Amino acid sequence: MGTELKPFHVTDQPLEPVLYMEYVTHPEAGAVTLFAGTVREWTNGKRTMYLKYEAYVPMAEKKLAQIGDEITEKWPGSRVAIVHRIGELAISDIAVVIAVSSPHRKAAYEANEYAIEQIKKVVPIWKKEMWEDGEEWIGDQSYKPGSEQA
């Protein structure tokens, strides 16, 4: 390696889940959960060609770290790493990795799911779906180039 792992990171590089698992593993941990959000080809009958993620990087990393703090407060003894990839992602690429360790498994599952729910609410990252016949920012965004008026 050589480089130190950033536990709350937004990066344009491919994600390596095992590094984050290893980061959260320690002698007091009995359970490690890992979530990987991967790019799905078909959604509601529409075929995605690829995705593009964009982030407000410094704020996104700050928010990821805040989620980590919330987790270690809510589930004592847990350790967390959350990393999100941005840029262009192909089908099956990993967009987000959440690794949580905890003395017992229940907390490791709950805390992990809490993290993804919070990411989807508060972390300034946006996804653009690229279809065969167009593209669109996901979320509830109201500016669509195709429907723009003058």
Add this chain to the structure above:
Amino acid sequence: MGTELKPFHVTDQPLEPVLYMEYVTHPEAGAVTLFAGTVREWTNGKRTMYLKYEAYVPMAEKKLAQIGDEITEKWPGSRVAIVHRIGELAISDIAVVIAVSSPHRKAAYEANEYAIEQIKKVVPIWKKEMWEDGEEWIGDQSYKPGSEQA
């Protein structure tokens, strides 16, 4: 690689979680959850030196595959791999890996947790804790060498 991965496997070799993540990842998957059960050093104030796992291997692999079948039936579109290590494990070694992919995340979390609950109920695998001052088969086993009578 070279060797084909067995998705429901009991082995005395160290587990490599990333292989199982990759095995369950496919274009229809949007979420992959991975659970790793790791050897914890301290439990209720007692220090574990290492663990020893034993299995009724053919039946254990059959039961793991049955859990996999139950999952793909309960959560359509999911893909599962479950592998358990046996033999002597050191602190922080991974004893079990459960990888589940699913189109959506909720199912991936639920199915993964279902798998570990079932493993702890029906899969013939036993854990022996090795402490500084003794050892004991975990579960509710009633034969303890120290308390044996004649």
Add this chain to the structure above:
Amino acid sequence: MIHLHYFAGLKDAAGKAEESLPWEDGTAADVLQWAKTSYPAFDFSAVQIAVNEEYVPRTEPVKPGDHVAFIPPVSGG
């Protein structure tokens, strides 16, 4: 001067990722009003405002040197 940051659909609508704006005094609501007027093609109704990388209410004071970001509904994960 304050520094404005645009993302996703708003970045497309504005045609830029950031810009600076002469500024002496006001609230997040005032900055939002300026953006609405400047980029009428974008519907700001669901947008949140962050000042210096923290979400703030519309009543938050904005001072020269601040970074103000318009945060459309997020869709990470």
Add this chain to the structure above:
Amino acid sequence: MIHLHYFAGLKDAAGKAEESLPWEDGTAADVLQWAKTSYPAFDFSAVQIAVNEEYVPRTEPVKPGDHVAFIPPVSGG
């Protein structure tokens, strides 16, 4: 002949992992009774029985050639 399999604490109590037993006819309960008598140091009250790698009720017939395993409470994971 049937093939018996012992694990964990029962393996320790029996001092062996498996053995064969002359057998003509009977149920899982009969095999269990034989084991209880043979290995009185082990408490079988929480043990399940598997015949040919499937859990069975005590009433299950056991035929020559079957593999009968005594399954103490499991603790994998």
